[in-house]
Amino acid sequence: MKTRPKLGADIEFFIYNGKLVTADKILKPKRERITSTGYAFFDGVQAEINPDASFYIYHFVDNIRKCLIFVSVKYPNGLFSVSPSVSVDSSILEGCQEQCFNLQCNELNVYSGEKSVYPDGHTFMKRFAGGHVHIGYNGLKYQDLMTEYKVKVLVKVLDSVLGVMSVAFSHSKAEMERRKMYGRAGMYWLQIHGLEYRTLSAYWMASPVLSAIILGIARDCFTIALYDEGFLQNFNEKEVVGIINNNDCKKAKKIYQEITRPYFLKKSVDNIGLISDLVEHGYEAVFERKNILEYWL
DSSP: OOOOOEEEEHHHHHEESSEEEEETTSSSSSEETTTTTTEEEEEEEEEEEOOOOOOSSHHHHHHHHHHHHHHHSSSTTTTOOOEEEOOOOHHTTTOOOOOGGOOOOEEEEEETTTTTOOOOOTTOOOOEEEEEEEEEEESSSSSOOOOOOOOOOHHHIIIIIIIIIHHHOOOHHHHHHHTTSSSOOTTTEETTTTTOOOOOOOOGGGOOHHHHHHHHHHHHHHHHHHGGGGGGGGGGHHHHHHHHTTTTTHHHHHHHHIIIIIHHHTTTTTHHHHHHHHHHHHHHHSSOOOOHHHHHH
């Protein structure tokens, strides 16, 4: 059975012009509406876009493209990077607006039920780029099915499938650095439209093709949570959490080959060949260009 939730995201990225440029020099602090496309603003040092959600993956991917075009017009010739983490120093932060020092987020952990604790951005010299996936079901026929229990099932399915696969897709030192503070297993927040899954970094905005793959897998996870919950029994929850939190690429590949790939083949999931290449080699070997605009424009 197929489902069609409304898919969205909030995605952060870094802008360079020889060196890191804080996004408050380019964008407004509050969401700036891009006609019929979404929003763009600065969220600390990094830029952030909130493309309008859609029931259709490629429509949403096109909204990402339009948001990136909007920012690129604001800052021509910039290099847009989806590195999961970067280092900053006092020279970069000098003169920044106060919001650039606010590292607080709203999120819960499905396993512990606890909120995260974040450092003081005035003294902490790292910044991170998240690529949070939104799955909208409120106001749709799925709303009554998404009980508190089912929400937790959905987050665990997302971890077991998309979260573990993302460890294989993106396993750089920068990714590991982010997971020390953000992007831990089981991170989510409830929104008015449905669920925000907060574990992923922004790596998946590296290209339109990769974005479509990630969104398709997220939709598949929603279907599994609603109608094939027993699939979760194939995974060891403690192992899944360890793979994500420790960025254990070797175990992530093993889980994919033994559990996820056979399931995808059975369900005739699209792009299985490319997905397997991404698991084996990582997204940076497949999408090699450092400036993501080269893929989007």
